[in-house]
Amino acid sequence: MPIVKTLKKSLYFGTQHHCPICQSNVRLFKPMHTTQIRLNAICPVCSSLERHRMMWLFFKQKTDLFAAHAKKMLHIAPEECLVDKFAQCESIDYLTADLNNSAMVKMDLTDIQYPDNSFDIIYCSHVLEHIPDDAQAMRELSRVLKPEGWAVIQVPILREQTYEDLSITDPQQREQLFGQSDHVRVYGLDYKERLEKAGFCVSVMPYLQEFTSEERKRFGFDIEKDDIYFCTLH
Incomplete structure (x- = not known):
């Protein structure tokens, strides 16, 4: 250490x-x-952060990510606190990707330079709200996922219906309307439908409800709600 x-x-x-x-x-x-x-x-x-700790427990408790069989994983915009954990697992062929130089490869999610059915697992958290053409990015993620694979694609859900206006480019106005100066939309509960239009089958998992109030306090899960969007292709 x-x-x-x-x-x-x-x-x-x-x-x-x-x-x-x-x-x-x-x-x-x-x-x-x-x-x-x-x-x-x-x-x-x-x-x-809270969401990182939640996802770590979810991956360990609810998925086969750390099972012994070999799998290829794509981690978009990798969180530093998780990178070493994934990379150290011998059964994971691990690839990090981002639009800047903070990852193993530079990747534009609207034009992923990998063949169809390339990855068993995709993890992409709090990225799509930065991408103007999020529908194309979702289609690309669906394209490179293997038929028997799964993806977790998270965004902040803050309202009933998604609101976006790509004509808004002023950082202060974006922060006021979308919650952050580099966000281009704020997602709503229709996010599931947007993923489904891109070809995913989506299970919305209220994972935090499985924790007692004492456990939530201990792990720092003070967030009211952060459902997990677990995506497969069928």
């Missing part, structure tokens, strides 16, 4: 909270400052 993480584990040690990603017992999760302050959001050791 890097010495910095070891020092942080000691500095923030406590029994109130637990990060399942870095296996740290800490006295607090740090607040996240966005348009609204989210308390108990950031692990002080690995910097994971």
Whole structure:
């Protein structure tokens, strides 16, 4: 373990909270400052957010991601706190991709330079809200997923119906309307239908409901709702 993480584990040690990603017992999760302050959001050791910890537990408890059979995984816009965990699993042929240089390959989700049926698993979280042609990106993700594979494609769901206006380019106006200056829309509960139009079969899983209030507090799951969009091709 890097010495910095070891020092942080000691500095923030406590029994109130637990990060399942870095296996740290800490006295607090740090607040996240966005348009609204989210308390108990950031692990002080690995910097994971609530959604990262939720997805890590979901992958371990509800999927075959870490099973012994070989599988090829595409991880879009890789979260630093999860990269090493996936990369260290010998059964995963792991590829990270992003539009910038922070990943193994540079990838435009609207024009993925890989053949059909390339990946057993795709994980893409909080990316589509940045992409003007999200429908094309969804179709591309569907195209490169193997017929027996699965994908988790997450976005922030903040309203009943998706709202977008691609003519809005001013960062301040985008932040006001879409919640962040580099977002081009705010998704609603019709997100499932948008994925289905791209060729996915979608199960909306209310995974957080499986945790008790005590467990939610311990893992820092103060978010009210963050369903998991589990996608297959049939």
